Amino acid sequence: MVKALLGQIQGVFKKDFLFASFLPSLVFLSAVVGSLASEFGFQPVLAWSDAWTTTQKSVIVTVSGVFVVVFAYLLNGLREFLFLHWSGSKTSLIIRPFLQIRTATYLSRYEALQKEVNVPLKWNRIGEWLRNSVNERIPKKPAPTKKIDAKKLEAILKTIDGLKESMTRQDLQTALEPLLEEYQVCEEESLSEGYAKANKLLGEWEKTEGATANLRRFQFDRSFGNKQSVKGNKLGNVVESYNYYSYSRYRLEAEVFWPHLQEVISDSMMAKLQDARMLLDFSISMATLAAMYSILVLIFGLWLTSHYIILGVLTGTAFLTTSLFYGMGVFAAMQFGDLVRACFDLYRLKLMKAFNLTIPPEFSKQRKLSLQISQLLVYGETSDFSTVNPP
Amino acid sequence: MEQQSRGRLAISTVVRARHFAASVKIPRISEDDILQETFKKLSDAHAGGFVLISGETGRSFVIAQDLAHAVSKVATKTSWKNVSQMRLGTFIAYPGLSIPHIPITHESLLADADVLSLVRGRRVLYPVQENGKYIGWFFDAEEHKAAVDTPPPTFICGNPKHPHSNPDPDSGFCYRCRYPIVRTS
Numbered sequence: 001m002v003k004a005l006l007g008q009i010q011g012v013f014k015k016d017f018l019f020a021s022f023l024p025s026l027v028f029l030s031a032v033v034g035s036l037a038s039e040f041g042f043q044p045v046l047a048w049s050d051a052w053t054t055t056q057k058s059v060i061v062t063v064s065g066v067f068v069v070v071f072a073y074l075l076n077g078l079r080e081f082l083f084l085h086w087s088g089s090k091t092s093l094i095i096r097p098f099l100q101i102r103t104a105t106y107l108s109r110y111e112a113l114q115k116e117v118n119v120p121l122k123w124n125r126i127g128e129w130l131r132n133s134v135n136e137r138i139p140k141k142p143a144p145t146k147k148i149d150a151k152k153l154e155a156i157l158k159t160i161d162g163l164k165e166s167m168t169r170q171d172l173q174t175a176l177e178p179l180l181e182e183y184q185v186c187e188e189e190s191l192s193e194g195y196a197k198a199n200k201l202l203g204e205w206e207k208t209e210g211a212t213a214n215l216r217r218f219q220f221d222r223s224f225g226n227k228q229s230v231k232g233n234k235l236g237n238v239v240e241s242y243n244y245y246s247y248s249r250y251r252l253e254a255e256v257f258w259p260h261l262q263e264v265i266s267d268s269m270m271a272k273l274q275d276a277r278m279l280l281d282f283s284i285s286m287a288t289l290a291a292m293y294s295i296l297v298l299i300f301g302l303w304l305t306s307h308y309i310i311l312g313v314l315t316g317t318a319f320l321t322t323s324l325f326y327g328m329g330v331f332a333a334m335q336f337g338d339l340v341r342a343c344f345d346l347y348r349l350k351l352m353k354a355f356n357l358t359i360p361p362e363f364s365k366q367r368k369l370s371l372q373i374s375q376l377l378v379y380g381e382t383s384d385f386s387t388v389n390p391p
Numbered sequence: 392m393e394q395q396s397r398g399r400l401a402i403s404t405v406v407r408a409r410h411f412a413a414s415v416k417i418p419r420i421s422e423d424d425i426l427q428e429t430f431k432k433l434s435d436a437h438a439g440g441f442v443l444i445s446g447e448t449g450r451s452f453v454i455a456q457d458l459a460h461a462v463s464k465v466a467t468k469t470s471w472k473n474v475s476q477m478r479l480g481t482f483i484a485y486p487g488l489s490i491p492h493i494p495i496t497h498e499s500l501l502a503d504a505d506v507l508s509l510v511r512g513r514r515v516l517y518p519v520q521e522n523g524k525y526i527g528w529f530f531d532a533e534e535h536k537a538a539v540d541t542p543p544p545t546f547i548c549g550n551p552k553h554p555h556s557n558p559d560p561d562s563g564f565c566y567r568c569r570y571p572i573v574r575t576s
Contacts (some may be wrong), residue, residue, distance in 0.1 A: 127562060131564060131569045134568075134569045150505070155425070158451055188552075188567075188568065189552065189553045191557075192553075192567040193567075193570055195567060195568060195569075196566050196567040199566055199567075200566065203561070
């Protein structure tokens with residue numbers, strides 16, 4: 001009993017409890033007390049507290065301290081629930097219709113982004129096209145020996161200078177036709193200046209377009225999971241994006257395998273995960289308490305006071321704080337998500353070994369094996385695990 | 392030989408010695424750069440070697456020719472295009488390649504220090520400071536310094552009539568014609 005109690009007291013001083021639950025509770029309760037004091041007037045409140053006896057003061061301070069800790073414990077217990085709530089996985093009846101509308105908005109955003117990601121690249125393998133076109137035009141035998149006319153070359157170079165990245169691929173091919181035609185009648189080396197210029201330009205376009213497409217793909221991957229899991233808010237979609245990652249890459253369902261994976265990841269990675277999760281929980285707690293404060297101000301403020309401007313300012317500030325911490329939560333979730341992804345990248349094979357399985361060297365077979373275990377754990381579908389080693 | 396070398400250095404300070412190379416002469420290339428960018432930077436700087444950077448810290452001096460030979464060796468087994476897009480840090484750590492490099496010491500030298508007491512001909516590179524600022528590098532072995540002034544490697548295409556020199560392997564093909572890269576200079 002004493003041991004359990006000591007354990008509880010020790011828990012108070014844990015970093016994640018202090019940061020993610022105690023600190024937000026302290027800020028929230030101070031804000032509530034401060035608001036009430038301002039309503040009754042600071043002078044009368046101070047005068048009232050000055051009138052307390054020493055015993056009264058120590059009792060009130062102790063009770064207040066215990067109340068803050070108890071409140072923080074409650075908040076700590078609700079961390080997972082609050083996280084699910086803010087990420088849209090669990091919703092109350094009041095906000096469900098609102099979230100449904102937002103889901104439709106996010107779904108159309110998902111579709112638009114997906115469309116952008118899947119759009120065919122205009123300059124894909126354009127350098128290869130130029131090379132092949134030159135190859136096709138040069139007569140096999142006899143190779144032309146005539147050098148290109150200086151004026152013609154100048155005109156070709158001018159045409160290349162005028163090429164624009166915004167033009168269509170078809171227009172570009174037409175514009176380069178004069179250069180390609182010369183390969184049929186002129187010595188290849190005499191055209192190398194034109195080739196080098198066009199090759200350099202097209203290479204740059206291809207690389208720029210490729211890099212932009214990769215960035216777009218990266219952002220899409222970190223913003224959404226799959227179409228079926230689109231949620232009505234940003235945080236929910238960020239969470240879905242890292243939950244979906246391990247399945248899309250390795251056929252491991254993150255929500256199912258995460259507890260197992262935590263058993264095999266290194267201490268240093270675990271410490272990084274805990275820090276990232278702590279920041280996420282802190283943001284969620286602060287957002288929740290700021291939202292709660294604004295509701296309290298609206299309900300009790302209207303009842304206690306007639307200073308509507310002050311009420312408006314307080315409510316507005318609280319809403320702003322909620323939105324600020326929600327934004328911080330999204331950022332923290334992205335960081336946490338990056339670490340979760342890294343955990344699956346680095347420790348998935350260790351996890352398979354923990355299941356006492358022999359890892360096939362081929363990646364496709366590893367994925368198949370992951371899928372079989374996944375089906376066993378999630379749906380109870382047993383497969384023939386021929387690769388299982390006897391324990 | 393060492394005595395002869397010391398004789399020549401007897402009255403020299405660090406910055407005046409032939410072992411010294413100013414910072415501007417040696418490009419600093421991040422291990423996160425791909426090989427194509429690495430050779431492009433060497434070509435732009437007309438340098439035969441570079442300081443390999445990890446984060447903000449200089450790790451070692453790499454002779455460009457040694458790197459180019461290793462690239463050529465791997466490219467013949469895979470492709471020039473693939474090697475060209477590899478990360479420098481990954482390539483250098485590639486097992487079996489053992490690209491020679493000269494480690495940078497933590498200890499830096501003062502620009503006006505007497506060289507005689509320093510030169511031992513070891514594979515070591517010292518950062519050189521003047522008035523608290525890093526102004527260059529001091530090679531313990533003079534032959535390593537010679538690599539800085541050597542022209543950077545080029546990549547020759549397989550054009551039978553006019554083999555072109557390219558500053559980097561790019562996509563595995565020549566910048567000036569349709570032929571693939573086949574070797575380094």
